[in-house]
Amino acid sequence: MAPPAKPFSEVVKTVPPSGIRKFFDLAQSMQGVISLGVGEPDFPTPWSAREAAIHALEHGATTYTSNSGLLELREEVCSDLADRYRVRYRPEDECLITSGVSEGLDLTLRALLNPGDEVIVPEPCYVAYAPCVAFAGGTPVPVALDPADAYRLDPALIGAAVTGRTKAILFGSPSNPTGSAQSADDLRALAALAVEHDLWLLSDEIYDRLTYQGTHTPASAADGAWERTVLLGGFSKSYAMTGWRVGYVCAPEPLAALMHRIHQYTMLCAPHMSQIAALEAMRTAQDEVEDMVADYDRRRRLFAKGLDELGLTCPEPGGAFYVFPSIRTTGMSSEEFAEGLLTQEKVAVVPGGVFGPSGEGHVRCSYATALPQLEQALERIARFIS
Amino acid sequence: MREILTVLEADAHASVERIATLTGIDEASVREQIAAWEASGVIRKYKTVVDWDRFGDQRVTAFVDVTVAPERGRGFDDVAERIARFREIRAVHLVSGAQDLRVEVEGESMKEVADFVAQKLSGVERVTATSTHFLLRRYKDDGQLLIDPEPDQRLSVTP
Numbered sequence: 001m002a003p004p005a006k007p008f009s010e011v012v013k014t015v016p017p018s019g020i021r022k023f024f025d026l027a028q029s030m031q032g033v034i035s036l037g038v039g040e041p042d043f044p045t046p047w048s049a050r051e052a053a054i055h056a057l058e059h060g061a062t063t064y065t066s067n068s069g070l071l072e073l074r075e076e077v078c079s080d081l082a083d084r085y086r087v088r089y090r091p092e093d094e095c096l097i098t099s100g101v102s103e104g105l106d107l108t109l110r111a112l113l114n115p116g117d118e119v120i121v122p123e124p125c126y127v128a129y130a131p132c133v134a135f136a137g138g139t140p141v142p143v144a145l146d147p148a149d150a151y152r153l154d155p156a157l158i159g160a161a162v163t164g165r166t167k168a169i170l171f172g173s174p175s176n177p178t179g180s181a182q183s184a185d186d187l188r189a190l191a192a193l194a195v196e197h198d199l200w201l202l203s204d205e206i207y208d209r210l211t212y213q214g215t216h217t218p219a220s221a222a223d224g225a226w227e228r229t230v231l232l233g234g235f236s237k238s239y240a241m242t243g244w245r246v247g248y249v250c251a252p253e254p255l256a257a258l259m260h261r262i263h264q265y266t267m268l269c270a271p272h273m274s275q276i277a278a279l280e281a282m283r284t285a286q287d288e289v290e291d292m293v294a295d296y297d298r299r300r301r302l303f304a305k306g307l308d309e310l311g312l313t314c315p316e317p318g319g320a321f322y323v324f325p326s327i328r329t330t331g332m333s334s335e336e337f338a339e340g341l342l343t344q345e346k347v348a349v350v351p352g353g354v355f356g357p358s359g360e361g362h363v364r365c366s367y368a369t370a371l372p373q374l375e376q377a378l379e380r381i382a383r384f385i386s
Numbered sequence: 387m388r389e390i391l392t393v394l395e396a397d398a399h400a401s402v403e404r405i406a407t408l409t410g411i412d413e414a415s416v417r418e419q420i421a422a423w424e425a426s427g428v429i430r431k432y433k434t435v436v437d438w439d440r441f442g443d444q445r446v447t448a449f450v451d452v453t454v455a456p457e458r459g460r461g462f463d464d465v466a467e468r469i470a471r472f473r474e475i476r477a478v479h480l481v482s483g484a485q486d487l488r489v490e491v492e493g494e495s496m497k498e499v500a501d502f503v504a505q506k507l508s509g510v511e512r513v514t515a516t517s518t519h520f521l522l523r524r525y526k527d528d529g530q531l532l533i534d535p536e537p538d539q540r541l542s543v544t545p
Contacts, residue, residue: 024543037543044536127545176545294392298408305407348542 015131019354023338027348034377036365037348039176041240041321043295045277046288049239052280053273061272067264069097069248070272073279077233077248080282085218087226089250096249096260099270101206102128103263104232104249105170108202109136111258117167119202122153123356124324126176126204130356133170141166144358147326150315151180155189162197169194172204173219174211174319177355177364181318184217191225201229206247207320209238209289212297216319220250227252237320238289239281244274296321299367299374306378307365310385314362321368324352328361330385338363345380387411387419391428394420398432435528446520447476447492448499450507451485453515462486465512474502485517496520 007013020037027033044050068074074091082088089095098104109132113119119133122143130140143161145151153171169190173182182190194201203219220229234247247270249259269275304323307314312325327337334351341347352359367374389409393400402420406413423429438445454465462480466487470478477490491507493499499520508516524532 018545020543020545024541027542033542035540035542038540039544040540042538042540294389298389298393301410302407350543 011134011137015134018127020127020350023342023348023350026339026342030342030346033342033346033348034369034373034380035348036367036369036374036377037350038366038368040242040368041237041292042368042370043240043292045241045244046239046281046285048284049241049277049281053277056273056276061276063272065097065269065272065275067260067269068095069270070275070279073097073275073282074248076279076282078250081218081231081233081250085216085221087218087220087231087250089231090253093253094250094256096256096263097270097275098234098247098249098263099245099267100236100247101204101232101234101249102247103245103267103270104234104247104259105129105132105202105204106136107259107262108230108232108249108251108255109133109138110262111255112136112168112200113138116165118163118165120158120161120166120169121356122158122169122171124151124175124177124352124359124362125170125356126172127354129170129172138167139165142356144356145178147178147315147324147358147362151175151178151324153182153186153190155186155193158190159193159197162193162199166197166199168200168202170202170204172206174207174216175322176207176320177322177350177352177359178315178324179317179320179322180315181211181213181216181320184222187217187219187225188222191219191222191229194228195224199228201225202232203229204232206232206234207237208233210293210296210321211319212293212300213316213318230255235278235281239278239285240292241274241278241281244271244277246270246274246278296367299369299371302371303365303367303374303378306375307381310378310382312381312385321366323365323367324359324362325365326362334360334363341381341384345384347377347380347384390416390419391423394429398434435530444494445492446494446496446499447490448503448521449519450489450491450503451517451519452487452489452507452513453484454486455512455514456486457512465510468510469507469513472502472506474499474506485515491518 074095078089078091078095113136115137117138118141119138120143121129121140122145133140141161143158201219208216220226220231231250236242307325311329314323314325317323334353338349338351350364352362390405393405393408402413402417405416454462456462457464466478474491475489476492479488481488491499503516503518
């Protein structure tokens, strides 16, 4: 029996599969690969959090929690945001625990968009932004950022893309894939632009703790921004908890209530044991977070310097664990470079074009890898381009 | 500057150039700072951590709880120093609890350690009792896990 002949969703069919997949398949089929293609920490989750989850499982934390998530966790998240960044959200109705930022972003877009609404997506950016806008019925409007300007969210570039249908600007800082962290000044200017055109700012801050030059500035901290900003955050990167699928979203109450409505009918709640682990991580693993950040920072310096010496230049990455060097001097496209490097020298990187058209000519390298491997990868890259 | 020590603590072999790269501090300052720390004793010495078991040496370690009758006006210091000078003693700590000193003894055999405790340690003036615990297996030492590292379970390319 064939499946029904009626067509599948036109929206989903038009979104191409992630370009990362191809490299994953290729890299998986090879032995001895040093992977700089991994978008997650190489540290395991701090033991205190894992131990708390084991204890929770032993004592029956295998149920649903409230739709919004454990109140204790929401309280901890909100007080941490207030202490660390001076942005204030009410745990009762302005904070929702989600299954990672991925779910938070999906909820945000579905609660916000009507068919035909435009969302400005500065790129290169995380691979899921534009597809999620499309899935929610919106139209992603890419805006190319300038590598020569350290991928700054330049309000002039973004303002030029605003139309009468524009509803929001979706961005991540610190950024996957470029590693750039936006300055407080630029975020202020962006907030002013949003006020001027009555737009939402959808701010993916999953890498907030991984900043190396000064501390992170949340988009909602700028004057006039709070009322029109959705703060998407989580535990995956800061606390090395990617597989637990737990994050949070903070937004003004009317929007948060709509997001809650979708969440209660679709996800119900984030995994109970993961929420307990996240709470424990926030309470007891701050020293471990600082140690991890210090370690990333050393790797960042070593790797960025090594690339620079090879003539693969990149703006100094201020956050996350990525560098996004230009490979134009090699004369190859980013896909040719990535494929050649993988098959000839067994180093996996991700071609920049995957993250948007202006990522072409670059590759994303993750330095969430131990120093000896990074040094070996640099030697192999040197051999590849010579 | 603290970062320099973090790097050196993990790798005493790290060159000035490497430390400069990893910390973002210029080489001249790194060199100067290390020399100053060596002079002031912040850096006590550079040492190699050897796994003697793996090398093939049989070594036996025991932790010995020592009860001491403290000396008027000097407390535990004289006794602790007298114990610390024995070559067989690896560490001496004054601790709270039922006993007074917790010392670490190392020898080439259980007999050697037992003889040392029986004949030397327990005979030290003002030592009134000892309680010996032979070490069976180390799982973590000096902040370093000695169990097998967890395998990297990440997929090789992820978003």
